[in-house]
Amino acid sequence: MRGTPRLVAALLTLLTALLLQVTVFPHLAWNGVVPDLVLLVVVGAALVTDPRFATLLGFGAGLLLDLAPPADHVAGRWTLALLVVGYVVGRLAHDHQALTGRPSYGLMVVAGAGGSFVGTSVFALTGVLLRDPVVEVGQLLEVVLTALAWDALAALVVVPATVWLFTREPGRRTAPALR
């Protein structure tokens, strides 16, 4: 998928992921830590698109997380975190994958877990640098590791779904009929 359909699909997916993340999943949360669906969408898209699109998508997704209520931290922290996730995953996927079709299922889950660790850590570290808010390091680690476990679990579903969305070719089935 390329061009405008890809952009529209990306926006809709991010919006759905954000809404599910703040409304439905808090009911399943373990001590308030929920699966970071928005981050997993960025990882899934980064696996099958180019690094440039993945970085921009990470930027947009992070901005959404920073500005949509109930966010209350210094805006820009999730933007930086997801931008890094999009770039790193996109770069690695681009460099180590013979651009043939979809990545394996195992790779998707590993990428989801890795992306989660990088994203949550970057966010936590910017929090330490900006002292916003003042949280102990042990607690940071607890949150990062819990989020890692949750995200690895959610990556089983979310990353393959995103990969499927971004690799399908719109209109392929109808194209022969038009000719």
Add this chain to the structure above:
Amino acid sequence: MPARVVAVGPAQSFSHTVTIDAGSDAGLRPDMTVLNDDGLVGRVTAVTSHTATVRLLVDPGSEVGGRIGDNMELGFVKGRGELGDDGRLDLQLIDRGVVPRQGQEVVTWGARAARPTSPACRSARSPTSTSPLRDGTYRAGVEPYVDFTALDLVGVVVPSGEGVIEVDGSVRIR
């Protein structure tokens, strides 16, 4: 002003905030007090026309004035931002000689500075652990009455529109 919690911020953001389904159209403004039937929930930090963001009492950036109910000792109740179910608030008393005992109730000051005047409300109970800080002051871990993981219906203290109760008790009609 009743409202429902419609969105909860993830703990990955290291802050404890929720969104409620009432905003500036319903008369909400930043710094208003949010309660539920268990006690103090938090404070409004930002409003849109139909939603408002509430910083919960357990947020690490939250600090409210509190006092011990039975001996009126003043102090501050601060969120620890901790994930677990125990010791989620810190109580620090101004009087260094007073050590909070287990089982005492903590209420918040009636917020006179906030708009509008909010009633004093109970916020926490039972100091569970007391640890000495520097300068001989004590910090006690206290339990909030409100179950912050199961928030649903909350109330926001808004002006009734009929008048403002002044400090001396008289009512000024606007």
